[in-house]
Amino acid sequence: MRLCRSPASRTCSQAATRRRVGRLGGFLASMLLALSAGALVPAEVRAQGGAAAAADPTQQARLEALQRARAAVLRVRTLAVDDAQTADSLGKRREGTGVVIDRDGTVLTIGYLLLEAETVDLELGADRVVPARVVGIDTATGFGLVQPLVPLRVAPVPLGRSGGLAGEQPLVSFSGGATGEVVLSRMVSQRPFSGTWEYHIDQALYTAPLRQDHSGAALFNIDGELVGIGSLVLRDVNPPDNPAVLPGNLYLPIDLLTPILAQLKREGRAEASRRPWLGVNATEAQGQVRLIRVNREGPAFEAGLRPGDRIESVDGEPVKTLEQFYKSIWKGPAAERTVLVSIRRGGSAQTVPVQAVERSSVLRRSRGI
Numbered sequence: 001m002r003l004c005r006s007p008a009s010r011t012c013s014q015a016a017t018r019r020r021v022g023r024l025g026g027f028l029a030s031m032l033l034a035l036s037a038g039a040l041v042p043a044e045v046r047a048q049g050g051a052a053a054a055a056d057p058t059q060q061a062r063l064e065a066l067q068r069a070r071a072a073v074l075r076v077r078t079l080a081v082d083d084a085q086t087a088d089s090l091g092k093r094r095e096g097t098g099v100v101i102d103r104d105g106t107v108l109t110i111g112y113l114l115l116e117a118e119t120v121d122l123e124l125g126a127d128r129v130v131p132a133r134v135v136g137i138d139t140a141t142g143f144g145l146v147q148p149l150v151p152l153r154v155a156p157v158p159l160g161r162s163g164g165l166a167g168e169q170p171l172v173s174f175s176g177g178a179t180g181e182v183v184l185s186r187m188v189s190q191r192p193f194s195g196t197w198e199y200h201i202d203q204a205l206y207t208a209p210l211r212q213d214h215s216g217a218a219l220f221n222i223d224g225e226l227v228g229i230g231s232l233v234l235r236d237v238n239p240p241d242n243p244a245v246l247p248g249n250l251y252l253p254i255d256l257l258t259p260i261l262a263q264l265k266r267e268g269r270a271e272a273s274r275r276p277w278l279g280v281n282a283t284e285a286q287g288q289v290r291l292i293r294v295n296r297e298g299p300a301f302e303a304g305l306r307p308g309d310r311i312e313s314v315d316g317e318p319v320k321t322l323e324q325f326y327k328s329i330w331k332g333p334a335a336e337r338t339v340l341v342s343i344r345r346g347g348s349a350q351t352v353p354v355q356a357v358e359r360s361s362v363l364r365r366s367r368g369i
Contacts, residue, residue: 065224066172072100072157073218075123075177076109076146081364084116085297096215097176098122098146099226101159105152106265108257109216110231111137111144116364120146124154126178134366136264139359140272141201141256142231145264157218160225162205162253165190172220173230173251175213183211185219185249188237193250194322196281196292198329198359201256206237208248219251227254269360275330276337276356280305284322297362303354305341312349313342329356 076098080087090112098109107122114120120132130152135145165171171185185207193204205228211217217230228251237248260270279298280291289311294301311319314328329339335358342351 062222062224066220066222068155069099069157069172069218069220069224069226070174070182072154073174073176073180074098074100074107074152074154075180076107076113076216077121077123078113078117079119080116081118081366084364085295085362086112086115090115094215095177097174097180097213097217097230099174099176099216099218099229100152100154100156101226102156105148105154105156106135107132107146107148108226108229109144109146110229110252111139111142113215114144114146116366118366122146122148122152123177124152136268137360138260138264138270138273139199140270140275141260142199142252143229143257143260143264157220157224157226159254159258160221160223160227162190162227162255163203165205165221165227170222171207171227172222173207173211173217174220175211175217175230181211181213183209185209185211188246188248189239190253191239192323194284194326196283196322198277198280198282198326200323200326201252203253203255204231205251205253206234206248207251208237208246210247211249214249217249217251228252229254229257273360274335274358276332276335276339277359277362278305278329278339278341278354278356279362282311282322282325284320284325287320289319289322289325299355299357300341303341303352305343305352305354306345309343309345311341312344315340316342332356335361 077095080092094113096110096113098107101108114134114137117134122130122132130148130150132146132148135147137144165187167187173183173185175181188206188208190203190205192202194200214230214233218226219228221227230249231252232250234248234250236245238244238246263270278300279295280300281293282289283292291307291309293307294305311325313319317328319325337356339354339356340351341354
């Protein structure tokens with residue numbers, strides 16, 4: 001294992017700290033020792049990591065908390081319905097990570113794994129697979145919840161706070177399944193994020209080094225508290241004012257979940273997910289927003305919007321960023337409403353009325369529901 005002095009460097013991101021879960025105990029012990037030392041750790045010191053952690057009550061408590069956290073992380077496998085709209089972008093078979101968050105066995109994961117799912121399976125080990133059902137998908141935040149159909153007999157993890165995480169604070173992320181890995185991470189920044197798919201959150205966690213098995217990966221502080229859920233791989237997680245390119249990941253902060261968790265379990269979505277949806281993908285560059293994809297089964301396509309259209313305003317409000325574009329759409333009092341989208345196509349300008357709908361209304365349902 002190599003812990004880098006400068007995690008912001010490309011070399012460090014490529015030399016990510018990874019170990020198979022079968023070696024979890026010794027790895028975490030040496031990792032915690034390295035964190036406390038704040039420097040590169042020689043092999044002979046790493047070999048003594050377990051004993052050192054045991055001799056230090058604080059390190060031992062952290063090691064045990066992280067081991068409990070790892071035990072609550074599992075693999076999520078889903079199969080989408082035959083006519084799933086999302087199959088083109090997400091595939092029909094999907095897999096990622098989930099984590100048990102309460103005594104009912106509720107599993108938290110990333111919502112896109114569950115969209116239009118026909119079946120959901122939870123893999124707790126090489127020889128234990130448990131069927132589950134979708135409890136909720138919150139399109140506003142991106143979280144998803146599933147409920148096992150038989151008891152998991154797994155202790156839940158405590159939910160931490162993501163808002164107070166500092167750049168120098170070490171983090172640990174786990175992925176589930178027999179090939180799941182442990183990655184020692186750091187927070188690069190917390191800032192807003194706008195996706196191409198009518199998605200925006202005011203706070204996201206940007207971390208490095210990069211992990212490829214990011215979907216639903218569970219991010220913990222070193223006290224074993226869950227602080228984020230893996231969402232994306234990003235080419236660059238550095239803030240816009242940093243010219244260096246640093247590959248990494250985007251995690252959904254747990255602070256977005258805690259206010260909506262009860263409603264998400266009860267109703268299958270939070271109130272903010274009941275909002276207008278046009279069915280477009282857009283990109284932002286040099287103060288302009290352009291459509292790059294229009295869903296053929298969405299209201300924007302039916303209204304006549306097409307890829308390449310430049311968005312100039314929504315309901316009379318000028319649009320220069322994705323955040324402005326989306327928030328202007330979502331301002332309406334109801335999900336189903338007419339949104340006036342002013343575009344420029346070629347050399348001509350026009351205003352197109354789009355009859356927006358709620359996103360969930362066009363998604364396919366499992367035949368078992």
